[in-house]
Amino acid sequence: MMKVCIITTVYNAAEDLPRLLNSMMAQKSSELEFFLIDNGSTDNSRSICEEYAKLDNRFKIFIIKENVGYICARNIGIKEVTADYIGFCDSDDFLVEGAYDRAIEKINETLCDLYLTSYRTIQGEKIVENKLPYAVGCYKGVDIKEKVLPLAFGPYKEKAMLHGFMWKEIFRHDLLLTNNLTFDAELKPYEDQLLNVQAISLCNKIFVDDNPIYNYIVNPKSITAQDIKGTDFSKDWNRIVTLYNKKNNYVNDHKTKTSNANATFNFIYAMVLKIIKYDSNPKQTLLTLLDDDFIGKILTDVNMKKNKSLAFVFFCLKHHHITALCYIIKNMLKVKKYA
Numbered sequence: 001m002m003k004v005c006i007i008t009t010v011y012n013a014a015e016d017l018p019r020l021l022n023s024m025m026a027q028k029s030s031e032l033e034f035f036l037i038d039n040g041s042t043d044n045s046r047s048i049c050e051e052y053a054k055l056d057n058r059f060k061i062f063i064i065k066e067n068v069g070y071i072c073a074r075n076i077g078i079k080e081v082t083a084d085y086i087g088f089c090d091s092d093d094f095l096v097e098g099a100y101d102r103a104i105e106k107i108n109e110t111l112c113d114l115y116l117t118s119y120r121t122i123q124g125e126k127i128v129e130n131k132l133p134y135a136v137g138c139y140k141g142v143d144i145k146e147k148v149l150p151l152a153f154g155p156y157k158e159k160a161m162l163h164g165f166m167w168k169e170i171f172r173h174d175l176l177l178t179n180n181l182t183f184d185a186e187l188k189p190y191e192d193q194l195l196n197v198q199a200i201s202l203c204n205k206i207f208v209d210d211n212p213i214y215n216y217i218v219n220p221k222s223i224t225a226q227d228i229k230g231t232d233f234s235k236d237w238n239r240i241v242t243l244y245n246k247k248n249n250y251v252n253d254h255k256t257k258t259s260n261a262n263a264t265f266n267f268i269y270a271m272v273l274k275i276i277k278y279d280s281n282p283k284q285t286l287l288t289l290l291d292d293d294f295i296g297k298i299l300t301d302v303n304m305k306k307n308k309s310l311a312f313v314f315f316c317l318k319h320h321h322i323t324a325l326c327y328i329i330k331n332m333l334k335v336k337k338y339a
Contacts, residue, residue, distance in 0.1 A: 001031060002031050002107070002108060003031055003084050003085070004029075004033070004084065004085040004086070004100070004107065004170060005033045005034070005082075005083035005086050005173075006024070006032070006086070006088070006089050007078070007087070007088050007089070008020070008037065008088070008089040008091055009073040009074055009077070009090075010038050010045050011039040011041050011067055013041070013091035013092060014041075014044050014045050016091060016217075017045060017048045017049070019094050020089070020091055020094045021052045023096075024052075024056075024058075024059075025055065025056050026095070026097045026098070027095060027097075027098065027099075028098070029100065029104050030058075032100055032104065033059075033060060033081075034058055034059050036053075036060065037062045037064060037073045037074075037077055038062070038064065039068060039070065039073045040066045040068070045091075046063065049061050060081075069185065069188075071188055072185060075182040078177070081173070083173055084173055084174075085115075085170050086170070086176070087167065087169060087170040087171070088167050089167050092219055093214065093215055093217050094215050095213065099211055100213065103170060103209070107170065107207070110138055111205070112138070112172070112203075112205045112206055114207070115209065116168065116207070116208045116209065117132070117208070117209040117211045117212070117213045118131050118168065118210055118213070119165065119168045119214040119216055120215045120216065122215055133162060134147065134148060134151070134208045136208055136210050138205060138206070138207050139206045140204065144203055144204075144206055145252070145253075148208075149200050149201060150259045151259065152197050152200045152259075153247060153250075153251070153259035153260040154259035154264070154304075155259065155262045155304045155305075157303060157304060157305065158304075158305055164193045164195070165216070166195075167216070168213060175199060175202060175203065176199065181198050181199060182195075183195055187239055187242060187243050187246075190240075190267070193243060193247070194243060194246050194247060197250050198250065234289060236274070237271065237289045240268060240271065241291075241294060243264070243267070244264045248260060257301055258302070261298050261300075261301035261303075262301075265304075265314070268317075269309075269310060269313050272286065272317075272325070272329075273313075276325075276326055276330050277333055286322050286326070287322055295317055302314070313329075
C-alpha cells in the first residue's frame with residue numbers, strides 16, 4: 001500500500017497543536033501518516049503529540065533534543081521518513097477536512113511525481129482561496145518545461161508565479177532522495193523557492209488540482225512574519241543574489257531566464273521598501289548594498305506586469321535615482337500611515 005507522509009516540525013507550539021492534530025485525525029485515509037518532529041520544545045508540545053499518537057497510530061514522533069531550526073528539522077524529516085510521498089505542514093496551521101484523502105486518490109490515479117493544489121489563507125474572519133497559476137490537469141514532458149517550470153522561477157508577463165509554500169505540494173519521496181534535494185538553510189526565508197525549481201525541473205509528471213488542501217493562518221508572530229521585520233539588510237541582499245544565482249543553474253530558455261529576473265526584481269522591490277521604511281539612512285544603505293552590474297542584469301531581463309509602485313522603483317533603479325526613490329517612497333509610506 002502506498003504511503004503519504006506529512007512532515008511537521010514542532011517547536012513550543014502547544015497552543016496551536018490540538019487544532020492541527022485534530023485536523024490530521026479528520027483525514028480518513030489509512031495511506032496517510034504524520035511525522036511530527038519535536039524540535040527541542042521546552043513547553044508541553046511533545047506530550048500533546050504523544051497523547052494524539054495514542055489515539056491514532058498514523059502519528060509518528062521524532063525527537064530532536066536541541067532546536068536546530070525548522071529548515072534543518074525538515075531536512076532530517078526528508079531523510080528519516082520511509083513513505084512513498086511526502087508533504088510538509090507548519091504547526092500553527094491546519095488541514096482542510098478530507099483534502100488529503102482526495103489528494104491521495106489523485107496521486108494513486110496519476111502516479112505523479114508532484115501533486116500541486118490550492119490552499120486557503122485565513123486572517124481573522126477573512127478566508128481566501130489561493131489558486132495556482134495553472135489549469136487543472138496532468139502535465140508531462142514538454143508541458144512541464146514550457147508551462148509549469150517557468151512560473152516556478154517567477155512571474156511571467158501576465159501570469160503570477162508559483163509561490164514556494166511547501167504545504168500545497170506533495171512530492172514523490174524518491175525524487176528528493178535520489179537527487180539529494182533538501183532545503184537550503186542559507187536562503188531562509190526563500191529556501192522553498194529553490195527546492196521547487198530543482199524538483200519541478202526533474203519531474204516527468206505533475207498533477208495540478210483545485211482542491212484546497214491547507215489552511216494557512218496569517219500570524220504576526222510566525223517565523224516568516226518575524227523575518228519580514230528583520231533589519232539585517234546585507235543578509236537580505238546576499239540571500240536575493242544567492243537565490244538568483246542558484247536558480248540560474250536551472251535556467252534552460254528565455255522564459256525561465258525572464259521569470260527568474262522577474263522574481264528577483266520583486267524581492268529587490270520588497271527589500272527597498274523595507275530599507276526605506278526601517279533604516280535611519282536608507283539612501284546610504286541602498287548605495288552600499290546595491291550592485292549596479294547585478295541590478296542592470298536583472299532589469300534588462302525583467303518582463304512582467306508592473307503596478308505604479310513597481311514601475312517607479314524600476315525606473316529609479318535603472319537610472320540610479322536613489323535620492324528621488326528614497327524621498328518619494330518615504331513620503332508615500334507616511335501618507336499611507338496617516339490615511
